[in-house]
Amino acid sequence: MNNTPLNILNNVFGYSQFRHQQAQIIDDVLAGNDVFNLMPTGGGKSLCYQIPSLVLNGVGIVVSPLIALMQDQVNALTLLGIKAAFLNSTQDYATQQTIEQQLINNDIDILYVAPERLLMEKTLSLLERINIALFAIDEAHCVSQWGHDFRPEYQQLSLLRQRFPNVATIALTATADERTREEIINVLGLTNAQKFVHSFDRPNIQYRIHQNSVGKEGLLRFINDEHPNDCGIVYCLSRKSVESTAAWLASKGKNALPYHAKLPTTVKEDHLNRFLREDNVIIVATIAFGMGIDKPNVRFVAHLNLPKNIEAYYQETGRAGRDGLPSTAWMSYRMQDVIQLRQMTESSQGSELFKQVTQRKLNALLGYCEVSDCRRKAILNYFSEDYSAPCGNCDNCLNPPKTFDGTLAAKKALSTVYRSEQSFGALHQVDILLGKTNEKITRFNHQNLSVFGIGKEHTDKEWQGVFRQLVAMGYLGVDLQYGALKLTEKSRDILQDKTQIQFREIPKTVKQPKTKKAPKQHIDLSTSDNLVFEQLRDLRTTWAKEKGVPAYVIFHDATLKALAQKKPTTMDELKDISGIGCAKAERYGAEVVKVIKGL
Known part of the structure; x- marks a missing residue:
């Protein structure tokens, strides 16, 4: 087989063309360059290190924090005919020894390993004995203390640049703001890396x-x-x-x-x-x-x-x-x-x-x-x-929300917070505004406040919305120990009539937004196509149970949809379906074609 990236994409993974900037990223990694790749979930990040691992000599080392999912990731690659394995603490000693020997024999294309395992001296010494194609740092935002899934052990991955200075590294994440991106690059020593930041849009x-x-x-x-x-x-x-x-x-x-x-x-x-x-x-x-x-x-x-x-x-x-x-x-x-x-x-x-x-x-x-x-x-x-x-x-x-001039409501809300000495939460403030008499109101004599009962033009839900929006806009702060609302410097502008404010209108009853109704599984198929889809889905379930893998590892729903619509009846036609490479066509193609011909 021609060992080019496009050929591997077509014949191994079953896709006809690269998406986004995948081709350029792969070319940079193959050229030995470090890469920082920010691509949204579902955008095809994995191919950016999987394909170079298959093209280059040696093994691609993938650092992943997810021990529980490594088996499924390896199973998915194995079904594609790729020699993949993982090393983690769930394996017994004999299994680990077998995989280590396979690495030494250059008999593994892609190895998944948790950062804790990778950083053990035993593992690092093993890696120094083998030919490494690349390092892929998946979920790279874990490196950064500003990232939402910060993991301290990820910061120690800077050791890889010291121990393996000539091995290209690709760092991948689906989400990172500017500060997080900078820290990932600095910690991992990727200061000369090619940087790819893709659109964050997920239109579906x-x-x-x-x-x-x-x-x-x-x-x-x-x-x-x-x-x-x-x-x-x-x-x-x-x-x-x-x-x-x-x-x-x-x-x-x-x-x-x-x-x-x-x-x-x-x-x-x-x-x-x-x-x-x-x-x-x-x-x-x-x-x-x-x-x-x-x-x-x-x-x-x-x-x-x-x-x-x-x-x-x-x-x-x-x-x-x-x-x-x-x-x-x-x-x-x-x-x-x-x-x-x-x-x-x-x-x-x-x-x-x-x-x-x-x-x-x-x-x-x-x-x-x-x-x-x-x-x-x-x-x-x-x-x-x-x-x-x-x-x-x-x-x-x-379902565009209605807005209203909330300046008067804001002044009433802020005044109530001030008159109640900034010592109570939103629900009590609402009770004051609505003029409710209860044990708490009476205990603090808040029925005697000048703001008591001045807000009866709004419901309690509407006032809760006003207070929530004032907090969101920075006109109110929240005492972190007791939850009391506090005035901020910004609130002066409203109380002193220096600014006006618009609020979202809070609906009196909750309605679900108008949405486009979709058929079962959200797949727009004709009646005849849906019959094929359901038959193939049942068959996929059977295969998945036999292999002990999730059904999507066999075929994605999108692949089943394409099969149901195009109805290939030959092996050549089958290979034109996105998501079906040579290994899957050989393994499952005959039965897929049989189902389609029989309907």
Whole structure:
């Protein structure tokens, strides 16, 4: 076989042409250059180191933080006829010895290894004895203390440049702002690297946010209405919330499983394997879940709490729709989320600079949540990408929010905070504005305040929205110990009539945005095509069970869709389908053609 990158892309991976800047990145790595590659989830980062590993002499060493997923990654490559392996602590001594001997014999093309394992002197000494084609640092944002998944052991990877100065290194990540990019490059010693920053746009993902909390009930309505049989991820802020939400969804008939760091290892492994191998599992998790998961048919990612920052939000929502098919990013959040995240920041062991940066990033996320303009535009602009036209595929574009002159409401809210001595949270402030009489109001004599009852023109939900937006815009701060609202310097401009302010109108009833209804699996197929698709999907399930691998490792849904539409009846026609290379055509082609001819 002609060992050129394009030939390998065609015959091994089954794709007809490179995407984005893959070809240029691969050429740079083959030329021995270091590369920094920022490419969105689903953009094809893996090919940027897999193909050079197959072209160059020696083994490609892939540093991955995800021991639990290495087996599936190796299985996927093995099905393509690639000699791949991994080294980690889950293997017994004999297995590790066999793999080490294969490395010495130059009988492995790609080796996956966790950073902790790689940095052991025994491993480094082994690598000095073999021919290394390249180092690939996957999930490279873990290097940076400004990255949302910072892992201290990743910073020690600077050792690779010292021990292997002549081996090209490619660092890959799906999300990193300017500060994070700089630290990755500096820590890994990639100061002369070729830098590739791709578009962050994921047009197949529909972004939707509920500013007033609709909670679990809203989540269930969303799943039942739009993704009743789909695979999805639900993120929660705490382990307790993860377990209660998973149990509640299960009680409502959903195939929901919890996942967090404190679960027994066997339970976590079982839940992860079910999520990867079954088509309708909903995993409910903390942010410890998801990095590096290649499952392409996750149709929705939901957040029941605020994530930590826009980078984390983008990374987590990016786990939906890796196959390019329509998917949804749904979020509901409350003011309490803001307080909790700020408390977590303040109580962290980080430096004052770290806390300040973390706080600014949270403020940027709040601004994104409250924006009335196109959400896709807001995300891309945050990552310094110019995007001016409305996307037509987010809640603000599909169902534009109404705004109103909120200057008077803001003055009333800020005055109430001031009159109550900046010592109470938003809910108590709302009670004052609405003139409610309860034990707390009476205990502090707040029924005698001049602002008591001056806000009856708005409902409690509307006032909660006003306070939330004032916090998001920086006119109010939050006491991190007690959750009390505080005036900021910026609030003077409103109280002294120096500025006016617009608020999003808070709807009195929660409505799901207008969305495009899609057939089962969100795949737009005719009736006859869908029959072929379902038959092939059943066959794929059988093959996946026989191999003990997730179904998408056999064929992606997008490949099944192409098969159902084009209906190839010869092996040559089969190889024209995206995602089917020579090894898969030889292994599965005859039965695929048989199914198509028989329908």
